[in-house]
């Protein structure tokens with residue numbers, strides 16, 4: 153009896169505490185917009201209590217957020233987000249530099265981290281703070297120039313395999329039948345990240361290859377992530393109230409089988425690599441093993457097992473496992489769609505394409521090293537210009553973890569006519585950083601900012617020095633503590649693909665350029681206008697280049 157009374161008292165106290173907590177949360181949400189320090193900045197009106205100003209904005213008309221509203225309200229404006237909370241949009245270089253240089257104040261969005269982490273575990277892409285610093289310190293050396301140099305022949309080999317696949321496709325089809333280039337490029341970059349990332353053969357380009365279990369597991373996990381219907385109210389509640397995460401949900405059940413495969417294959421790879429590193433350390437490695445150890449995962453495991461790293465700073469096997477899908481999420485489609493947009497840009501700029509081909513054909517070898525690829529100035533200009541105009545990641549977001557003052561290079565005038573040279577930011581404010589919009593800002597790049605002109609890199613304007621990007625004075629790979637760790641890898645991979653493909657083929661438009669539109673989930677993809685439901689595609693006329 154006493155124990156029943158005790159249980160009832162405990163349950164009542166727990167329910168009261170939970171209700172009080174929920175009420176406090178709701179009151180905070182309702183009061184939030186009335187107290188926000190940025191509520192008087194200019195910006196679009198709220199049209200919905202749930203989705204604020206963003207109610208009618210879907211992927212296909214995101215230009216409203218990135219182009220129309222900045223034109224109307226200036227480079228720094230406010231809009232209302234979920235439950236009418238005020239969020240900031242800024243493409244002001246000084247403000248963005250401040251945000252990226254103060255990673256301890258402006259953390260990554262927790263919502264993305266929650267959903268990505270739920271499926272793939274907590275790799276470099278989703279962690280923050282100390283955990284991020286610890287992972288990044290161990291992983292940085294694997295992405296250095298000397299390590300990427302070792303991977304260049306994997307990039308070239310896969311580019312050549314794609315060339316052969318397209319040659320066969322052309323031989324089988326009628327003259328000038330278009331080739332949908334994103335599918336082949338996506339297979340090539342998947343094969344690359346498998347081999348270069350963790351010495352795993354996806355064999356995606358191999359037409360006779362059997363379906364690969366890891367590839368299938370990742371595909372189904374990515375589909376869950378891209379399918380907005382799988383993210384339902386229960387998941388949103390779990391995100392908002394962590395206590396609910398103890399209850400199972402359909403999302404978890406549906407990803408369980410795929411997660412089991414990635415865990416089994418990933419852990420096997422990790423154990424093999426650990427054994428390989430130990431064997432090498434004891435002087436037992438043969439030359440074959442030495443060759444295999446150039447992949448990113450082995451290098452990361454080697455760095456993690458190094459005696460220089462104190463025991464408490466080492467990554468756990470779980471942390472290491474989470475990097476396997478991280479390499480894939482971050483390094484696969486970014487590079488394949490970036491290269492697809494490059495071929496599309498070259499198809500619209502035949503002179504640039506021919507100039508590039510002449511430079512590439514002047515190289516004697518057909519298996520160039522990283523140094524040989526990096527020594528080609530026009531190839532470099534074409535890659536820079538593609539990644540500027542067609543940044544694979546359109547935008548990113550941060551959330552302030554404490555109050556802050558944001559400096560501005562261009563003052564803003566608020567709704568009451570007050571001029572601000574800096575903005576007060578409250579803890580918990582979401583900030584949108586528009587990577588693509590900054591890359592084509594006319595203030596920085598001039599009136600022709602949106603045009604694809606590789607020649608602009610012969611004498612870049614002084615104004616681009618203000619951009620805080622880690623590479624090329626552009627935002628494509630971001631800057632600050634979360635800047636892309638794989639940018640050297642991506643650049644050499646893109647150069648290798650272009651080297652092989654532009655030497656072998658002439659690319660022409662299969663559809664008028666205005667029939668191709670870009671849409672972004674995380675990565676920007678090309679779609680045919682009016683056929684978005686068919687998925688990403690980019691048909692081009694691909695003809696073998698006949699050397700004279």
Ligand code: HEM
Nearest residue numbers: 277482483486487490544545548629630634636637638642
């Ligand atoms: C053209 C290709 C690529 C582009 C445009 C790109 C772009 C980016 C951007 C914008 C971020 C920052 C995201 C944010 O913090 O919101 C990022 C982070 C990251 N990228 Fe890349 N990326 C590319 C290729 C790669 C490749 C090939 C790899 C790996 C092999 C890679 C691995 C990563 C990782 C691990 C992060 C997280 C870094 C951190 O938070 O410390 N990326 N990338």
